[in-house]
Amino acid sequence: MPDARRSGTGTVLAFDFGERRIGIAVGEQQLGQAHPLTTVRAASTSERMVAIAPLISEWQPCRLVVGRPVALDGSSHQMTGRAVRFADELRRRFALPVDFAEERLSSVAAAERLRATGHDSRSARRHLDAVAAQLILQDHFDGMTEAAPQTDQGQAPTADELQARDPP
Secondary structure, three states: OOOHHHHOOOEEEEEEOOOOEEEEEEEEOOOOEEEEEEEEEOOOHHHHHHHHHHHHHHHOOOEEEEEEEOOOOOOOOHHHHHHHHHHHHHHHHHOOOEEEEEEOOHHHHHHHHHHHOOOOHHHHHHHHHHHHHHHHHHHHHHHHHHHOOOOOOOOOOOHHHHHHHOOO
């Protein structure tokens, strides 16, 4: 089976981890578009994994992305470690590759987006975590596109191909 990351195809699920709620988004690598999916409300690791398992089964992702929260200066903090442990548990339970997407203030950006689209505070609260996961996944897709442009064959171009495309 071809490596979905190399071919640029496959479904990806992304997670905005929180201790009480986890926002989940879905997207297709080839399209590079993320969409909010749902929010899981669970306090324990086992409850989280039980709630996530049907989504893994339904969407059959080729990989997962977990938002790695960092402080504004880029340093790690308490939630960083918790998100990393959550990612490790996803990897262990579902045997899927897990990428990290550095995130700062994704929930704030999600709240702003929801307000801008006419949601009141109650309506926004229901969608906040899933939209935060959408922003995390979209940033991940955008970063993949910028970091590794694809050739027609779906592989990252060689240095010579890049040189020919963008001469000095």
